[in-house]
Amino acid sequence: MSIDHPTDYQERVESVPPFKIHITSYKIHETYHCSVDDFDPGAVIARSSGMTREEAELKAVMRAKERMEHTRVRKPADHEVQQED
Amino acid sequence: MANSYAHPEVLVDTEWVSRHRSDPNTRLVEVDVDTQAYKEAHIPNAVGWNWQTQLSDQVRRDLVSKKDLEQLLGNSGIDNNTSVILYGDNNNWFAAWAFWQLKIYGHRDVRIMNGGRKKWIKEGREVTTEIPAISKKMYTATDPDQSLRAYVNEISSTTANPISLVDVRSADEYSGKVLAPPGLPETCQRGGHVPGAYNIPWGKNVNEDGTFRSFEDLRTLYEPLGITSNKNIVAYCRIGERSSLTWFVLKYLLGYANVKNYDGSWTEWGNLVNAPVAQGGQP
Numbered sequence: 001m002s003i004d005h006p007t008d009y010q011e012r013v014e015s016v017p018p019f020k021i022h023i024t025s026y027k028i029h030e031t032y033h034c035s036v037d038d039f040d041p042g043a044v045i046a047r048s049s050g051m052t053r054e055e056a057e058l059k060a061v062m063r064a065k066e067r068m069e070h071t072r073v074r075k076p077a078d079h080e081v082q083q084e085d
Numbered sequence: 086m087a088n089s090y091a092h093p094e095v096l097v098d099t100e101w102v103s104r105h106r107s108d109p110n111t112r113l114v115e116v117d118v119d120t121q122a123y124k125e126a127h128i129p130n131a132v133g134w135n136w137q138t139q140l141s142d143q144v145r146r147d148l149v150s151k152k153d154l155e156q157l158l159g160n161s162g163i164d165n166n167t168s169v170i171l172y173g174d175n176n177n178w179f180a181a182w183a184f185w186q187l188k189i190y191g192h193r194d195v196r197i198m199n200g201g202r203k204k205w206i207k208e209g210r211e212v213t214t215e216i217p218a219i220s221k222k223m224y225t226a227t228d229p230d231q232s233l234r235a236y237v238n239e240i241s242s243t244t245a246n247p248i249s250l251v252d253v254r255s256a257d258e259y260s261g262k263v264l265a266p267p268g269l270p271e272t273c274q275r276g277g278h279v280p281g282a283y284n285i286p287w288g289k290n291v292n293e294d295g296t297f298r299s300f301e302d303l304r305t306l307y308e309p310l311g312i313t314s315n316k317n318i319v320a321y322c323r324i325g326e327r328s329s330l331t332w333f334v335l336k337y338l339l340g341y342a343n344v345k346n347y348d349g350s351w352t353e354w355g356n357l358v359n360a361p362v363a364q365g366g367q368p
Binding site for chain 1: 118121125126129175176203207211214256257264265267268276364365
């Protein structure tokens, strides 16, 4: 069985107004893998691979942003704002 | 502080899995939100289950049938005496979903790898892309244990049968600001929450490294909101997987006796005609 060990693990959070994304990347064998989740609640919405971290992240982040553009945001009603004050 | 959990036997750590992943009576199973993750890499000897096609009925909206689950388990080399070790991405969202279904169908020895796929990868432990060769086994499931599952009629008749509802979605989903997690398809007609439900997002159950928070931390999270061991509690989210993680925490880590997962969740309630909906940040 071919066994590898992930290396070079990194995580960071970026803002994609009005939301945030959480980017995770690491290397397995000679390939970098990147997954992007929507930070809150944390669902993975894009994944990509590449020969470099930059290549893997670029594709995954672009795909995540495309998906998040379709998210509709409802403005709170006045009574909700008052409730939360 | 894992040893202070009510049922510490349902958790194993990554080091335990590293040492026992090839034990003959143990089967590792990866269940991910992202169904491509297993193909990318997985723990050697782990089989991968697809929650969309293998842990759900493929015609109606329902859990996998008893017959199909028996076939899935048998094909995965699992019999009634196998120790099943579940793990997955997103801090074990769908590993907990699988755990819940295995308990519904009566499997005795099911455990979750604390920290899930994230912790395993971060620690640089062994991975492979090879799918293990499996010797099929026979599996006989019990009839479903309905005491673990809530249906919509229980949610709508809370006056007659008082329950404490825990909405484990994000604050934005709970308030109705968004109809789905950002980037995911909207599966409901209306946003908000079931009136009276408390918002305790699933992520509050876990630490930064993906492991579950301590017994004391969890108790401090739930008890001040009246989510206590003497109550009948129902957890829900959007489709029931995040809430299965909270169900796991309440039932097995805190040891609450009466906890159900409402897998109809907001995808059902947010589409019901004439169902009451609350919006904003208050229960």
